[in-house]
Amino acid sequence: MRHKANHFLNISPSAIKLIEFAVSLLNEKLKNRIFMYKSVEELHGNIDKAKLPKEYGGVVPLGEMLERFKVLLKEKREIILALDDMYIEIDEKSCPLVSEMNEELGMGIDGSFKKLIVD
Numbered sequence: 001m002r003h004k005a006n007h008f009l010n011i012s013p014s015a016i017k018l019i020e021f022a023v024s025l026l027n028e029k030l031k032n033r034i035f036m037y038k039s040v041e042e043l044h045g046n047i048d049k050a051k052l053p054k055e056y057g058g059v060v061p062l063g064e065m066l067e068r069f070k071v072l073l074k075e076k077r078e079i080i081l082a083l084d085d086m087y088i089e090i091d092e093k094s095c096p097l098v099s100e101m102n103e104e105l106g107m108g109i110d111g112s113f114k115k116l117i118v119d
Helices: 013-024 040-044 062-075 077-085 096-105
Strands: 006-009 034-037
Touching: 006 040, 013 034, 034 040, 062 077
Parallel strands: 006 034
Antiparallel strands: none
């Protein structure tokens, strides 16, 4: 799953310190996707009210939003479950980033396994 953004509202001061520490360990791209708000009005400055539940200034009650989401998940159940069986084969020749990542992580073994004997 890819998160486009994480929005936090009304967090306790002690939790804010913990989150700030965790965020400091992230790369810049992920840091830019985390937002913390002190009030609902501040939240409305960044998020369209129509996407929020009624309890946070939107139109649709949270319970109804959850029910709609459950219905959507049931409709897409087979597609979602098929994601578990998905396999992506990436060739280093067609994707140079893979070989760069392997070098950085110290992964990858040079050579051939044609004569490898395993007991």
